Amino acid sequence: MKNIYEHLTWLPPAPEDFQERLKGAKTGSALIELAKHALDENKLNRLSKTLRVLEGQASSLSPLTKLDLGFISNTTTNLIAPVLVGTALRFGMALNVVENEYNQVAQAAFSPNSVLSQHQLNAILVSIDYRGIPFLSCPGDKNTAEANLKNCFNYLESVTAALRKKSGAQIILQNLAPPPECLFGSYEGRLPGTLSWLITRLNIELERLASDDVCILDVAGLASNVGLSKWHDPAWWNVAKLPFSQIYSPIYADYICRILAAKAGRSRRCLVLDLDNTLWGGVIGDDGLEGILIGNGHPTAEAHLNVQRTTLDLRDRGVVLAVSSKNDDATARQPFQEHPDMLLKENHIAAFQANWSDKASNIKAISETLALGLQSMVFLDDNPAERMRVRMALPDVAVPELPDDPALYARTLIAAGYFEAVSFSEEDRRRASFFQDNAKRAYILNNSSDMSEYLRSLSMEISLTPFDLIMRSRIVQLISKSNQFNLTTKRYSHSDIENIEADSSLYTRQIRLKDALGDIGMVSVIICKKMDDVWEIDSWLMSCRVLGRRVEEAALQDIIKNAKDSGARKLIGKFVPTTRNSIVRDHYGKLGFAKKQNSADAEIWELDIEGYQHSAEPLPFKYAF
Helix, strand or coil, X not given: CCCHHHHCCCCCECCCCHHHHHHHCCCHHHHHHHHCCECCHHHHHHHHHHHHHHHHCCCCCCCCEEEEEEEEECCCCCCCHHHHHHHHHHCCEEEEEEECCCCCHHHHHHCCCCHHHHCCCCEEEEECCHHHCCCCCCCCCHHHHHHHHHHHXXXXXXXXXXXXXXXXXXXXXXXXXXXXXXXXXXXXXXXXXXXXXXXXXXXXXXXXXXXXXXXXXXXXXXHHHHCHHHHCCHHHHHHHCCCCCHHHHHHHHHHHHHHHHHHCCCCCCEEEECCECCCEECCHHHHCXXXXXXXXXXXXXXXXXXXXXXXXXXXXXXXXXXXXXXXXXXXHHHHHHHCCCCCCCHHHCCEEEEECCCHHHHHHHHHHHHCCCHHHEEEECCCHHHHHHHHHHCCCCECCCCCCCHHHHHHHHHHCCCXXXXXXXXXXXXXXXXXXXXXXXXXXXXXXXXXXXXXXXXCEEEEEECCCCCCHHHHHHHHHXXXXXXXXXXXXXXXXXXHHHHCCCEEEEEEEEEECCEEEEEEEEXXXXXXXXXXXEEEEEECHHHCCCCHHHHHHHHHHHHHHHCCCCEEEEEECCCCCCHHHCCHHHHCCCEEEEECCCCEEEEEECCCCCCCCCCCCEEECC
């Protein structure tokens, strides 16, 4: 059996004509498609080189997003950096890695003239191996051990703070993978002052540094999954000062790129499930309720039960569940309703598509019902032919390869890292319920005679309030994740938002919405710059869950009221097009703004505040303050 982490087995194998395809790749889209395969470090290097060639030729890199990453370490980085660049393509990023000199961590952090200071970096990876930490071996000397632990923590804290202060970049700080050798055997971890004791406790302490601006890369967890004796290769360290075996550089890079993608709002949010031979063994239409395998006492039945258990765990952390199955609807629902061993129930599923249409069409329908983009979807199906068809028809949907043994389905799904999180809030926990309610709203809309009737039937309550400490983390999260309904796609960190809150020259609004079906939570964030007679909309983003609810009209009325009270006569809005926000291209035009400037990079829109007239039809909201 292949090692899942060594071979990235959730990805389809590299095509036999990889080199020929790479030679023919002339666009960012072509590189992305190649990067979606399980590639070793050599193929990832070639991808990286091709990207650099295309950049030099000023070729179209759409839809790739450019990102600059600083990379500092006490170990060799020049063998890992190209693998990072090649891997980032899989996540839609054109990564530029700025490497610091070998083993110059303190100089990079504290010197004003380091190479990192010469670039505008989006993020900095602090990759320090345990050999780069000033550990002092003192077995049995608890006082010395605790003092050393404090010194080691202070060192990493100061490095992180200095980098953050000088660059403003997101910091990715990796924890430490301990070596496999234990001089005291099983007693090593309990004895103060041993290397194992120090590393274990320092990793725990490092969690204190985690914030919206500092992410912890769990290298210790990755090395544990791989196996410490496999991860640490003395030969690679002696020859090249590589902190781990080179064969694991693809999964190491994948872990880093998951965090970068999550910070950019590119984590997946919806798991679409096949049924037969995925959630249960057998075919419900042929084998009947009594013939399918699900439950305890049979290895195959228990394997499928574990898939259900895992999907429920994902739902509990906010992943939306849906079904796409080739089946009669009533037959497909029968196990959910009647089988005593089913863990998943109908009320766990936000959208249920069971019919004889192709699965790609059903996934599109699910996307529309839930108002979630295809980039948010993961499709789990045991059938290789169905997986291939969905990949071809819907390249934005993630479709993991599954092994023959269903006992490994759940492990493969989780190892793929589709649902990477850099934070977790109460609203995240409730996301599955939000989207389940969205499906109910879609049903109400389809059975309403017109939109106005539908909106009135929802009995909506809206609140528009300034940014505050209580919701700061959620505001940062929404800003970092919103890509479609986002006029400028500016990103602000936790400290940025804290400063914005305190700046009286800025107008801020967090908008929340409730309706008859539940509390939808925060749905929009707005930042405006106040000037003497002009207000400029710096950021305006909104959840696609509430499109068509007239929330943007309520927001504009609030902006205009406050701008008018401050003496402003004009409102300026900017639209910066990306590959994902075309949905709001006409946003300002629909609200009555006039276009004043138009270029490939941005559109400038203007609204005369005195001449503004809102819709004659009253807004369908009750206001809460």
